[in-house]
Amino acid sequence: MKVTIGHLYPDLFNLYGDSGNVQCLKQRMAWRGLEAEVCPLCAGDEIDFGKLDIVVWGGGSDKGQALAVDYLAEIAAEFKDYVEDGGVVLAVCGAYQLLGKYYKADETMIEGLGILDIHTERCDERLVGNVVLDSPLFRMPVVGFENHAGRTIIGDCTPLGKVLYGRGNTGDGGYEGVVYRNVIATYLHGPLLPKNPEVSDWLLERALKRRYGEDVRLTELSDEAELRANRNMVERLVTGL
Numbered sequence: 001m002k003v004t005i006g007h008l009y010p011d012l013f014n015l016y017g018d019s020g021n022v023q024c025l026k027q028r029m030a031w032r033g034l035e036a037e038v039c040p041l042c043a044g045d046e047i048d049f050g051k052l053d054i055v056v057w058g059g060g061s062d063k064g065q066a067l068a069v070d071y072l073a074e075i076a077a078e079f080k081d082y083v084e085d086g087g088v089v090l091a092v093c094g095a096y097q098l099l100g101k102y103y104k105a106d107e108t109m110i111e112g113l114g115i116l117d118i119h120t121e122r123c124d125e126r127l128v129g130n131v132v133l134d135s136p137l138f139r140m141p142v143v144g145f146e147n148h149a150g151r152t153i154i155g156d157c158t159p160l161g162k163v164l165y166g167r168g169n170t171g172d173g174g175y176e177g178v179v180y181r182n183v184i185a186t187y188l189h190g191p192l193l194p195k196n197p198e199v200s201d202w203l204l205e206r207a208l209k210r211r212y213g214e215d216v217r218l219t220e221l222s223d224e225a226e227l228r229a230n231r232n233m234v235e236r237l238v239t240g241l
């Protein structure tokens with residue numbers, strides 16, 4: 001079994017080591033003797049969504065987001081079809097914002113893809129720091145790091161989790177991220193996946209099931225270091241308080 005990972009716009013969106021998410025997915029496949037091919041998809045490249053099993057799209061500055069708008073318009077329809085067809089996506093921060101309808105940054109209106117029924121507005125105070133979430137999708141808390149000026153209004157969308165520590169979508173709403181079909185959209189950098197093995201395997205298993213059938217199960221990994229790193233953050237930020 002193999003997955004093809006499309007790393008979207010690594011030339012415009014790669015804040016805080018988010019490309020580590022791609023390396024993490026590839027490594028977790030390799031540890032199981034499975035192959036993962038990584039396709040960097042730079043601004044302006046032709047994208048064949050039919051070949052992709054997972055799209056990983058990292059955080060980006062307001063400038064990078066504005067530069068991406070024209071390229072996004074070219075792939076918007078196919079990207080939406082991919083998502084509606086159960087295509088797996090991990091979108092972090094600037095990418096999360098652009099999956100929505102728009103990001104209003106001061107006087108500039110940055111058009112999003114409108115795949116998620118959410119929108120974002122910039123505020124002067126940046127929300128910066130560690131985050132711990134309780135997500136119904138996972139047994140372990142999700143840990144990461146946020147750094148954003150945007151406040152994301154998710155309306156009736158399903159959040160990724162409840163904020164146990166940190167600020168989240170709006171700073172005071174108590175929730176973080178969005179889950180929609182096989183999309184996880186979140187403000188959490190880190191990169192996110194190395195300290196959250198359950199999130200990694202959620203993405204991989206959904207991608208493999210979509211391509212090879214519902215019976216696919218990933219073998220367990222020991223995840224000793226990953227679990228220790230996760231626990232360390234939870235104890236430092238939440239249970240140790």
Ligand code: GLN
Pocket residue numbers: 015058059060061062065092093094095147148149150151
């Ligand atoms: N430019 C966006 C914000 O500050 C996204 C930043 C990011 O991707 N870290 O809200």
